[in-house]
Amino acid sequence: xxxxxxxxxxxxxxxxxxxxxxxxxxxxxxxxxxxxxxxxxxxxxxxxxxxxxxxxxxxxxxxxxxxxxxxxxxxxxxxxxxxxxxxxxxxxxxxxxxxxxxxxxxxxxxxxxxxxxxxxxxxxxxxxxxxxxxxxxxxxxxxxxxxxxxxxxxxxxxxxxxxxxxxxxxxxxxxxxxxxxxxxxxxxxxxxxxxxxxxxxxxxxxxxxxxxxxxxxxxxxxxxxxxxxxxxxxxxxxxxxxxxxxxxx
Amino acid sequence: xxxxxxxxxxxxxxxxxxxxxxxxxxxxxxxxxxxxxxxxxxxxxxxxxxxxxxxxxxxxxxxxxxxxxxxxxxxxxxxxxxxxxxxxxxxxxxxxxxxxxxxxxxxxxxxxxxxxxxxxxxxxxxxxxxxxxxxxxxxxxxxxxxxxxxxxxxxxxxxxxxxxxxxxxxxxxxxxxxxxxxxxxxxxxxxxxxxxxxxxxxxxxxxxxxxxxxxxxxxxxxxxxxxxxxxxxxxxxxxxxxxxxxxxx
DNA sequence: ATATAAACCAAATCATAATTGGTCGCTCAC
DNA sequence: GTGAGCGACCAATTATGATTTGGTTTATAT
Numbered sequence: 001x002x003x004x005x006x007x008x009x010x011x012x013x014x015x016x017x018x019x020x021x022x023x024x025x026x027x028x029x030x031x032x033x034x035x036x037x038x039x040x041x042x043x044x045x046x047x048x049x050x051x052x053x054x055x056x057x058x059x060x061x062x063x064x065x066x067x068x069x070x071x072x073x074x075x076x077x078x079x080x081x082x083x084x085x086x087x088x089x090x091x092x093x094x095x096x097x098x099x100x101x102x103x104x105x106x107x108x109x110x111x112x113x114x115x116x117x118x119x120x121x122x123x124x125x126x127x128x129x130x131x132x133x134x135x136x137x138x139x140x141x142x143x144x145x146x147x148x149x150x151x152x153x154x155x156x157x158x159x160x161x162x163x164x165x166x167x168x169x170x171x172x173x174x175x176x177x178x179x180x181x182x183x184x185x186x187x188x189x190x191x192x193x194x195x196x197x198x199x200x201x202x203x204x205x206x207x208x209x210x211x212x213x214x215x216x217x218x219x220x221x222x223x224x225x226x227x228x229x230x231x232x233x234x235x236x237x238x239x240x241x242x243x244x245x246x247x248x249x
Numbered sequence: 250x251x252x253x254x255x256x257x258x259x260x261x262x263x264x265x266x267x268x269x270x271x272x273x274x275x276x277x278x279x280x281x282x283x284x285x286x287x288x289x290x291x292x293x294x295x296x297x298x299x300x301x302x303x304x305x306x307x308x309x310x311x312x313x314x315x316x317x318x319x320x321x322x323x324x325x326x327x328x329x330x331x332x333x334x335x336x337x338x339x340x341x342x343x344x345x346x347x348x349x350x351x352x353x354x355x356x357x358x359x360x361x362x363x364x365x366x367x368x369x370x371x372x373x374x375x376x377x378x379x380x381x382x383x384x385x386x387x388x389x390x391x392x393x394x395x396x397x398x399x400x401x402x403x404x405x406x407x408x409x410x411x412x413x414x415x416x417x418x419x420x421x422x423x424x425x426x427x428x429x430x431x432x433x434x435x436x437x438x439x440x441x442x443x444x445x446x447x448x449x450x451x452x453x454x455x456x457x458x459x460x461x462x463x464x465x466x467x468x469x470x471x472x473x474x475x476x477x478x479x480x481x482x483x484x485x486x487x488x489x490x491x492x493x494x495x496x497x498x
Numbered sequence: 499a500t501a502t503a504a505a506c507c508a509a510a511t512c513a514t515a516a517t518t519g520g521t522c523g524c525t526c527a528c
Numbered sequence: 529g530t531g532a533g534c535g536a537c538c539a540a541t542t543a544t545g546a547t548t549t550g551g552t553t554t555a556t557a558t
Binding site: 048050067078079080081083084 | 548549
């Protein structure tokens with residue numbers, strides 16, 4: 001148990017400056033002075049609030065008010081568990097797949113797919129080449145022939161990626177790949193690994209057909225709608241599975 | 250201290266199958282059979298070598314030889330500390346911002362934004378908290394007060410990111426951040442640092458207002474449409490600039 | 499009413515232990 | 529001798545638990 005009882009330090013109330021008409025402003029300036037003279041570590045991190053408040057002889061509440069002001073001014077940024085730092089918040093833009101996967105979950109992945117993939121399909125309907133469409137048809141055929149769920153999923157993944165490629169937008173493709181990597185990395189309760197093959201009536205077959213058909217017809221709205229319908233089906237299936245099998249972890 | 254001394258387990262040398270003319274080949278087929286019948290977890294990870302060897306009744310050395318064969322065939326991949334997995338090694342899908350930016354260009358970035366951000370705004374209209382909306386309004390006000398283009402862009406960026414945060418979907422937020430990082434990397438050369446402030450009639454002001462207003466009204470379609478309108482304006486402005494100033498990169 | 503102190507919370511970090519594929523050295527059987 | 533089995537060790541990775549830290553709430557006092 002840390003920090004049991006504060007040893008009896010004589011209060012320094014008398015050392016506090018005389019009452020100010022705007023006391024919080026005074027603390028702000030006091031804090032500014034401290035930040036100016038104190039040499040902070042390389043990363044601009046300043047001591048935790050609990051230390052700083054006692055060092056400045058103010059309550060943590062008041063210190064936090066002052067910090068709020070400086071943060072509002074953009075002079076520093078704070079984050080729970082990390083600390084308080086001078087300067088502007090570093091855009092945490094390293095798209096670390098594993099980090100994303102750790103913070104995410106299957107429901108989020110499905111919602112992200114529902115945001116991205118219909119629009120990707122729309123773009124693909126606009127710019128897909130005949131070769132890309134041929135590859136989509138190949139994926140459709142192979143996924144129907146798949147003898148195991150593992151094989152089926154392989155062709156399913158390839159179909160969706162082919163659609164993303166068909167946008168001819170390398171950035172969109174990169175974002176799609178990132179999303180896909182997170183999807184695979186997210187540890188959802190081990191799904192179907194059954195060695196049985198998907199039933200010929202599996203809902204995805206017809207839905208995939210509809211997507212590719214719309215793309216081939218250059219029907220942008222139709223492609224987006226078909227993709228949305230498909231992902232909604234997948235989502236429903238996912239939720240059913242999750243409900244019927246409440247095992248967690 | 251773990252695993253002090255292995256308890257004295259009687260050797261099972263006599264239980265080993267009779268000598269095979271090509272022992273290692275036999276183990277490979279045995280391993281193949283095991284992989285075919287055993288249902289592996291979603292990620293394709295198979296049991297650690299120490300378990301698998303005893304489960305198959307072969308020595309770890311022999312098992313590793315068999316695994317070497319399968320790895321050479323590309324049927325599985327291994328990594329120290331992680332384990333052994335079926336399928337092909339996941340291409341290092343770390344979303345390398347600089348690599349993406351190198352392959353991309355401003356036009357692609359704009360199209361990617363037009364794909365993602367309207368749908369993000371739609372989702373935000375559904376799930377934004379009052380606090381998030383308050384922050385959006387703050388960004389609106391501050392961007393109007395901005396005294397330089399740099400400040401304006403700061404608040405503009407923060408507004409768009411706040412909208413992405415309001416989806417309450419960390420994965421979408423991560424994808425948005427990736428897109429944003431690429432955007433900044435791509436437009437790195439040509440950031441206008443003009444000290445003049447944006448005109449009060451700047452098109453983005455009213456467009457931003459419309460987006461936030463739709464989000465506040467929970468008007469999902471309206472938010473998506475407003476965001477699309479805004480990005481179309483930005484795209485038009487971008488193309489004008491690019492035309493009038495044909496400098497590339 | 500306001501401020502303070504204390505307690506609690508969740509996110510992040512740190513420290514430590516346990517796994518896991520890769521490698522080396524020894525022993526034994528043939 | 530040659531090769532296989534066995535055990536130990538290594539480094540990379542993961543898992544786990546305690547600690548730190550900003551954010552929030554509550555009770556108390558002035």
